[in-house]
Amino acid sequence: MTPKLFVTGITGYIGGSAVDVIIKAHPEYEVAALVRSDDKAELVKSKYSSVRIVKGDLDSVDTIKAECAKADIVLHFADCDHVASAKAITEGLAASDKPKYLIHTSGSALLADISKPERFGATILSEEKYADVSTLSTVTSFPEEGHVHRDVDTIVLASPSNVHTAIVCPPTIYGPGLGVANTRSIQTPGLTKAILKRGKGFTVRGGKNVWNSVHIRDLCALYLLLTEAAVKGGQGADWDTEGYYFAEDGDFSWGELAREITKRAAAKGYLKSAEVEELDVEEVKKLHPFGHVLWGTNSIGKAERARKLGWAPTEKSLLETLDELIEQEAKLQGL
Numbered sequence: 566m567t568p569k570l571f572v573t574g575i576t577g578y579i580g581g582s583a584v585d586v587i588i589k590a591h592p593e594y595e596v597a598a599l600v601r602s603d604d605k606a607e608l609v610k611s612k613y614s615s616v617r618i619v620k621g622d623l624d625s626v627d628t629i630k631a632e633c634a635k636a637d638i639v640l641h642f643a644d645c646d647h648v649a650s651a652k653a654i655t656e657g658l659a660a661s662d663k664p665k666y667l668i669h670t671s672g673s674a675l676l677a678d679i680s681k682p683e684r685f686g687a688t689i690l691s692e693e694k695y696a697d698v699s700t701l702s703t704v705t706s707f708p709e710e711g712h713v714h715r716d717v718d719t720i721v722l723a724s725p726s727n728v729h730t731a732i733v734c735p736p737t738i739y740g741p742g743l744g745v746a747n748t749r750s751i752q753t754p755g756l757t758k759a760i761l762k763r764g765k766g767f768t769v770r771g772g773k774n775v776w777n778s779v780h781i782r783d784l785c786a787l788y789l790l791l792t793e794a795a796v797k798g799g800q801g802a803d804w805d806t807e808g809y810y811f812a813e814d815g816d817f818s819w820g821e822l823a824r825e826i827t828k829r830a831a832a833k834g835y836l837k838s839a840e841v842e843e844l845d846v847e848e849v850k851k852l853h854p855f856g857h858v859l860w861g862t863n864s865i866g867k868a869e870r871a872r873k874l875g876w877a878p879t880e881k882s883l884l885e886t887l888d889e890l891i892e893q894e895a896k897l898q899g900l
C-alpha cells in the first residue's frame with residue numbers, strides 16, 4: 566500500500582527542506598500538504614506536481630482532522646506553539662484504530678528557562694545540559710511556565726494509543742533551506758541582520774550562553790529516517806514516551822558567534838570596526854522583541870537517540886557557513 570503523508574509547513578524553512586528530501590527519496594509516497602495561500606500553492610505545485618494541496622491554515626481544524634484521518638503519517642512542521650492544530654492532528658489521527666504516525670517538530674528553546682532573567686547571557690550550568698535518552702524524563706516534564714513549546718509537546722505526548730509519535734526538537738538550524746519559499750532560518754540570520762543593521766557587533770550581556778546547532782541537511786536526514794521507519798510500521802525507531810529526538814552537531818557560545826560574525830563582516834567592509842558591545846536585555850529587545858531569548862539563552866540537548874538510530878551529522882559546521890550567511894544578509898539589506 567502506498568504510504569499517505571499529510572504535511573504542514575511545506576513552504577517553510579524546515580518543512581520545505583524536509584519534504585523536498587523525503588519526496589526526492591520516495592517519489593512513490595502520496596503527499597498532501599496544508600497550504601494557506603493560492604500563490605504558495607502554485608509554487609508548491611510548480612515544483613512537486615504530485616503533491617495534493619489542502620487549502621487551509623492551522624485554525625482550519627475540521628480540514629486538518631479530516632486529512633489526518635486519511636493519512637498514515639503526519640509531519641507537522643508549521644508551528645511548534647500552535648495548540649489548536651496540534652489537538653486537531655492527534656484527534657484526526659485517532660479517528661480509526663489503525664496504527665498512525667505523527668512526526669512533530671518542536672524546538673530546543675524549550676530547554677531554556679526564560680522565567681529566570683538572570684540567566685540571559687550567562688554561562689551554562691551543568692544541570693542545564695540535557696539529553697534525549699539519559700535525561701529524557703526531565704525534558705518531557707518541564708513545567709509550562711518558563712519553557713516555550715512545552716504546551717504543544719504535552720499534547721503530542723498524550724496522543725491516543727494508536728498514534729505513535731516522534732518529537733524532533735531541533736536547536737539553531739543553519740544553512741540554506743531546500744524548499745520552494747522560505748529558505749532562511751531564524752536565529753543566526755536574525756543576529757547577523759541585527760549586527761549589520763546596527764552597524765556594530767553586540768552580545769546579550771557578554772554572550773557566555775551556549776546552544777547546539779544543526780545543519781538543515783543533517784536535520785532533514787533525521788526526518789527521512791523517521792519517515793522511513795514509520796512506513797515500516799515504526800521499525801528501528803523509538804516512538805511515544807521514548808520518541809523524543811534532539812539533533813545536533815555540537816555547541817557554540819552566542820558571544821563567540823557574535824564576535825566572529827562581527828570580525829568577518831568588518832573584514833568584508835560591511836562594518837566600520839570589529840568592536841563588539843555588551844548590551845543588556847532591554848537594549849537587545851529594541852533590536853528584536855525576542856532577541857534576548859533567541860541569542861541570550863542556554864540550550865544544550867545531546868542527540869543520543871538519533872545517533873542510536875544511525876543518524877550522524879556530515880554537513881559543514883556553523884562557522885564554515887558564516888561567510889555565506891553574512892553575504893546573504895548583507896545582500897538582503899542592500900549593502
Ligand SMILES: NC(=O)c1ccc[n+]([C@@H]2O[C@H](COP(=O)([O-])OP(=O)(O)OC[C@H]3O[C@@H](n4cnc5c(N)ncnc54)[C@H](OP(=O)(O)O)[C@@H]3O)[C@@H](O)[C@H]2O)c1
Binds near residue numbers: 599605622642734
Ligand atoms: N528555524 C529554526 O532554527 C527552528 C528551530 C527549532 C524550531 N523551530 C520551529 O519550527 C517551526 C517552523 O520553523 P521554520 O523555521 O520552518 O518556520 P518558517 O520558515 O516560517 O515556516 C513556517 C511554515 O509553516 C506555515 N505556517 C505558519 N503558520 C501557519 C498557519 N497559521 N497556517 C498555515 N500554515 C502556517 C508557513 O506557511 P506560509 O509560507 O504561508 O507562511 C510555512 O510553510 C516554528 O514553530 C519554529 O519556531 C525553528
